[in-house]
Amino acid sequence: MNMKESLDDLAAFISVATNKSFTRAAAQLGISQPALSAKMTALEERLGVRLLMRTTRSVSTTEAGERLLRSVSPHFEGIAYGLAELNAVRDRPGGSLRITSVEHASRKILVPALARLLPKYPDISVExxxxxxxxDIVAERFDAGIRLGVQVAQDMVAMRIGPDFEQWVVGAPAYLERYGTPLTPNDLREHRCISLRLPTSGGVWSWPFVKNGHEIKVRPGSELSFNTITLQLDSAVAGLGLAYLPEDVVSDDIATGKLVRVLADWSMRMSGYHLYYPSRRQPSPAFTVFANALRYKPTAVSEDG
Structure with a gap:
C-alpha cells in the first residue's frame, strides 16, 4: 500500500465518519457505495482495529474511529487550506464551499452575489x-451559515449581509371578501393561515408582532403548511389563506393587486441576515472572496446605517 492510497483511504474514512452515511460519503467522493465499503473494510483490516459501527440505517465511529478522526481530520483541513493558498498565489482562488442557508436569503442575497462572483472565479464551486x-456547521461540515442576526450563536464570527426587513401579513382580495379582514393579531386565530413548517420540532413558526413596544406571538393553525416561502406565497395568491412573509417577497403582488396587506400597524421588523462561521477556522482564499461578495454595503439613506 503506497502513501497515496493510504491518504485516499483516510480521506474516505473522514467522509464516512463526518457524513455518518456510506451513501452520502460515496456521492461526495464520486465512487460507488460498494467500492467505498470495501475501502473501509480494507483500512480496518490493515490497521487491525474496527473504526466504524454499521447498521442498516446508520453509521457511527467506534472509540478507535473517533480517535483516528480527531487525529487526522485537522491535517486534511490543513492540506485543503494549503492547496487553496496555492490557488491564491496564482490569483485564482478555488475550491468547494458548502453553505447552509434559508430560502429567502438564498434567493434575495446569495444568488445575486454568486452571479457576480462565480464568473470571476470559475475555480470556486458552491453547494x-x-x-x-x-x-451545527462544525459537526455537519459546512464552511458557513446564513441566518437572521438574532439566530447566530455568540461564539461565531458574524458578518451582516443584508438589511433589516419587515414581515407583512397578506391575503388575496377574494379571501378577505369571503372571510373578512383581521384587525388585531389575535383575530388570526379565526382565520385560515398558511404556516411555515419547521424541521426540527415538527411544529410551525409562531408569527411575531409588535405595536407601541408591545410584542406578541400568534401560533397559526396547521390546516395548510409548507416548508418553503414560495409555496406559501403561491397559496396566498390563490386565496387559500393569510400568509406572513418578508416585504420584498410580497411587494410585487401587492402592487398588482393580487395581494392585500393587513395588520400593517403590527408588522415585526426582522434583524437582517448574517453570514457566520467558527472563529477558530482559518478562512480559505475562496471563502474570503465569497464573504466579500456577500458583505452588506448600506446606502447613505439606509435605515440600518
Missing amino acids: VINDYSLA
Whole structure:
C-alpha cells in the first residue's frame, strides 16, 4: 500500500465518519457505495482495529474511529487550506464551499452575489443547502451559515449581509371578501393561515408582532403548511389563506393587486441576515472572496446605517 492510497483511504474514512452515511460519503467522493465499503473494510483490516459501527440505517465511529478522526481530520483541513493558498498565489482562488442557508436569503442575497462572483472565479464551486433548522456547521461540515442576526450563536464570527426587513401579513382580495379582514393579531386565530413548517420540532413558526413596544406571538393553525416561502406565497395568491412573509417577497403582488396587506400597524421588523462561521477556522482564499461578495454595503439613506 503506497502513501497515496493510504491518504485516499483516510480521506474516505473522514467522509464516512463526518457524513455518518456510506451513501452520502460515496456521492461526495464520486465512487460507488460498494467500492467505498470495501475501502473501509480494507483500512480496518490493515490497521487491525474496527473504526466504524454499521447498521442498516446508520453509521457511527467506534472509540478507535473517533480517535483516528480527531487525529487526522485537522491535517486534511490543513492540506485543503494549503492547496487553496496555492490557488491564491496564482490569483485564482478555488475550491468547494458548502453553505447552509434559508430560502429567502438564498434567493434575495446569495444568488445575486454568486452571479457576480462565480464568473470571476470559475475555480470556486458552491453547494447551498436550504434548511430552516439551526444547523451545527462544525459537526455537519459546512464552511458557513446564513441566518437572521438574532439566530447566530455568540461564539461565531458574524458578518451582516443584508438589511433589516419587515414581515407583512397578506391575503388575496377574494379571501378577505369571503372571510373578512383581521384587525388585531389575535383575530388570526379565526382565520385560515398558511404556516411555515419547521424541521426540527415538527411544529410551525409562531408569527411575531409588535405595536407601541408591545410584542406578541400568534401560533397559526396547521390546516395548510409548507416548508418553503414560495409555496406559501403561491397559496396566498390563490386565496387559500393569510400568509406572513418578508416585504420584498410580497411587494410585487401587492402592487398588482393580487395581494392585500393587513395588520400593517403590527408588522415585526426582522434583524437582517448574517453570514457566520467558527472563529477558530482559518478562512480559505475562496471563502474570503465569497464573504466579500456577500458583505452588506448600506446606502447613505439606509435605515440600518
